[in-house]
Amino acid sequence: MSSRPLITFWGTRGSIATPGRSTEKYGGNTSCVNVVWGDRHFIFDAGTGIRGLGVEIMAGSPSAGKTEINLFLSHTHWDHIQGMPFFQPAYSPRFRLNIWGQEKRDVMLESVLSGQMDSNYFPVPMSALGSDLAVHPISADTIRTHSCVQVDGVQVSFQEMDHPGGSIAFRLEKDGTRLVYATDNELNCQFDAEGNPLPGSEIGKAYLEFIRGADLLIADGQYTDEEYRSKVGWGHTTVSLLSRIAHKAGVKHLAVYHHDPMHTDSFLDTLSSEFIKRYKEATPPMEILWAREGLTLQL
């Protein structure tokens, strides 16, 4: 297994898909990131971006034997699961699909996923999926105690975040490389303006440690400071606070993710240039990039 993962953004938009000319550069598909580590797929979220990823996986996988895919769901809001019924490998017996996600207190993860394939919403039921499908609920205890699991030789750990209905972050580690996927998280309710956890904020303190020293942090930076004032409690973070916290935690590369549907390419170009410059000149410098569909990075 290669020690250098490849990370591809298949969907970078938050809340709802926003196709069109004004979002062509950064992309209109909702949340989906694929990490290829060796010959294994670690997919984060199944927003509409997972459809295109599925097409590529189908074309590139061997026709004999089973290809193993791990899909990690931060939570089950629409923009993170809506592409699942269009993910072609889920229908093919050539694949084993492991779905990892948080078990809610009173709702089974599997029932949430099958619910969106109910005939009221979609013509094909979940029972028709022909892959070798396994749902792995992540218990509240596993998250709270920061237990980790080994998935195909990669250590995966979890962190609770601040989002209506809940959301979890994932950290992948292998051979000293650390990658964190943390979207749908209102850091503004857990940190002060300087990027320090608020007194009594267990989530804030734990988050800071969770992302510490990450080679790549992919994180929700949906709002500007001005926009956030009217969106408190909606479960998303400002770019300014996200970047301050990431810098404080010694993150090497920050990918701002989950772009607001109202943010056009030109808006994001302007916004990003300000922060890229600011953190390039910081001590120590930190590289910030704005996630865009079709971009592949190698750590």
Place this chain on the structure above:
Amino acid sequence: MSDHPETTDSRTIAMSRTAVLQGVRRRRVAYLDITYPDGRKLLHKVSEAAVIIGRTEDNTLTFPYSNVSRHHAKIYSAGEEFVVEDTGSTNGTYVNGTRIAKCILRQQDLIQIGDTRMVYSEREELMQ
């Protein structure tokens, strides 16, 4: 009264737009507006064959500089889009300042290989 009498001799042909465009197909073509480290400029059209970029003469585009790998990157069409991919270079391929392994290109993307800069653009061309 026009100062350019030759331009006034225009006539309307009784032919529909559909008929004019019959048999005409469109294709997307891409251009690289290259600026070399010494300031020289070159406009390179990206055809359907991949553009291989590197330090040695066997590349489509040769950048003969020590900070460029022998075979550094390639740009190719993938369906309706064009992609730049680093082919294992030492010093990296950058798009808008970010070191990439691969990236689907969009209008006005700035690709940097060593000290050579390329601005990517694309447009549709009519073909018979």
